[in-house]
Amino acid sequence: MSLFSNLKPKKVLFIATRQIGDVLVTTPLISKARELWPDAEFHFLGYRGKLEMLKGNTDITQIIETSDRPSFTEYLALFFRLFQRYDLAFVTQPSDRAYAYGLVAARTRVGILGGHPQGLTEQDKLKKNKSDKQNLWKKAISLHTVQVDYFDQHVITEKIRLLEIFFQHTASLFSKPISVSPPAGEAISVSIANQLRSPYIVMHPGPLTAYKRWPLAYWQTLITWAVQQGWQVVLSASPAKQDLQLNRDILSLLDAETRQKVVDTAGQLSIPQASSLIRGAIAYVGVDTSITHLAAACNTPTIALFGPTPPTNFGPWPNGFIGEQPYQLRARTQMVGNVTILQGPGTCVPCRKAGCDDHVNSKSECLDQLEPNQVIEALKNAT
Structure with missing residues (x-):
């Protein structure tokens, strides 16, 4: 597998600001990224109370928690904590807020763009047009983007494809066994x-x-x-x-x-x-x-x-x-x-x-x- 991009980041931020399941499905991406950059420092940004899926994950050096509805003071504190501290950010959700965090945090970004189901109604088409316009600025600030496909593309594949830009032969990303990393166990009461x-x-x-x-x-x-x-x-x-x-x-x-x-x-x-x-x-x-x-x-x-x-x-x-x-x-x-x-x-x-x-x-x-x-x-x- 040969490198397509010369980027060799020292610090990488993964952003998953949604539910606990959305955090779990980023772990194959993290594992693949670790294979690519064995010496890089990986951090993870997500919502408070949603990050237990990462317990014991040896690839993650630091976990950064934020509220799902931050106050202005919390936004400000997070801004100063993140501002241009990273060489690369993986934006694993298509939300505006996730992209804003990526823009603040890193010099380079790759990210997921929102998609739409097949058989669109007129109302869906209006939403799609609005979303497509919102996607323009996200594409503009990203080195590489992957479009969500709710019917034909698995979410694990979607996340791993964020690495496509870093390889000339992307098929090899899926040529080895892919696993999801569960959290380390904890004693039951x-x-x-x-x-x-x-x-x-x-x-x-x-x-x-x-x-x-x-x-x-x-x-x-x-x-x-x-x-x-x-x-x-x-x-x-x-x-x-x-x-x-x-x-x-x-x-x-x-x-x-x-x-x-x-x-x-x-x-x-x-x-x-x-x-x-x-x-x-x-x-x-x-x-x-x-x-x-x-x-x-x-x-x-x-x-x-x-x-x-x-x-x-x-x-x-x-x-x-x-x-x-x-x-x-x-x-x-x-x-x-x-x-x-x-x-x-x-x-x-x-x-x-x-x-x-x-x-x-x-x-x-x-x-x-x-x-x-x-x-x-x-x-x-x-x-």
């Missing part, structure tokens, strides 16, 4: 550890938004079946109120005998602790959320329930995969490495909308029609 019995399965029912939910009765059926196999079921969830309530609602549907074989860890685990829990599981079942990506990164057999989201864009990466695209856009069941992606029926799947009614509290018929038997068959094949 004694109260939870004492409840665990092997073999156990981790299940994570709660997504960030309601339109990615799988029906409560389906979780009841799946958990009951798993317990009948002699497995313990460990439920996980974020501390968010809706996720805690979701787990309580599921538990309320279980009969007393089944309930005794279920451990509810909802809101009690940090991301590194969740990593430890998942590593010890014989399998993981979860919806389209960041913890499902974490499970795949931990090399645990991972069953991911996908509805509107294209797996070709944001399916959990099967660790060690060689190439740019692990998945098909549409398949009821597809197993690649340690990851199985399940989709419901329908020619509209995946639509990339916020559910059938295109808002965060919408239902998704494709998930309502993804029946428990499909998940049970996937678990049989994965364990």
Whole structure:
């Protein structure tokens, strides 16, 4: 692989100002960059409370946290902390703020530009025109940019392609196994550890938004079946109120005998602790959320329930995969490495909308029609 750009940065900043899953999917890019610049110092800028996915990452020398809604005073302090301290910045999200941070921090920038789904409505076209205009200044300040493709390009590929400018033969970027680096594990509290019995399965029912939910009765059926196999079921969830309530609602549907074989860890685990829990599981079942990506990164057999989201864009990466695209856009069941992606029926799947009614509290018929038997068959094949 021969260098295309002569840039040899001593200090590099990676910028990921979004959710914890967006931080995790930058780790293959960081690993590839480390291969290219073994002696460079890498820093990472992200939102406070979203950076636990980087715990123990030996490639990162310093983590810089900022609020997702900074005050003027915080902006000013961050400006002086970042101002032209870096030779190169990787802007891994297309937001204006991320690019502004990159412009302040580094002499040279490469970055992701916003994209648009296929089959645009008139409203989408108006948004696209506005976005294209916003992209002009981002292109102008960047050495190299990569356009988001929500249907045909995986997010891991998208990030790694930021390195294209530094190589003459870019195909070799994907010629070796690519893996996501999970955070270092952390000891689980004694109260939870004492409840665990092997073999156990981790299940994570709660997504960030309601339109990615799988029906409560389906979780009841799946958990009951798993317990009948002699497995313990460990439920996980974020501390968010809706996720805690979701787990309580599921538990309320279980009969007393089944309930005794279920451990509810909802809101009690940090991301590194969740990593430890998942590593010890014989399998993981979860919806389209960041913890499902974490499970795949931990090399645990991972069953991911996908509805509107294209797996070709944001399916959990099967660790060690060689190439740019692990998945098909549409398949009821597809197993690649340690990851199985399940989709419901329908020619509209995946639509990339916020559910059938295109808002965060919408239902998704494709998930309502993804029946428990499909998940049970996937678990049989994965364990």
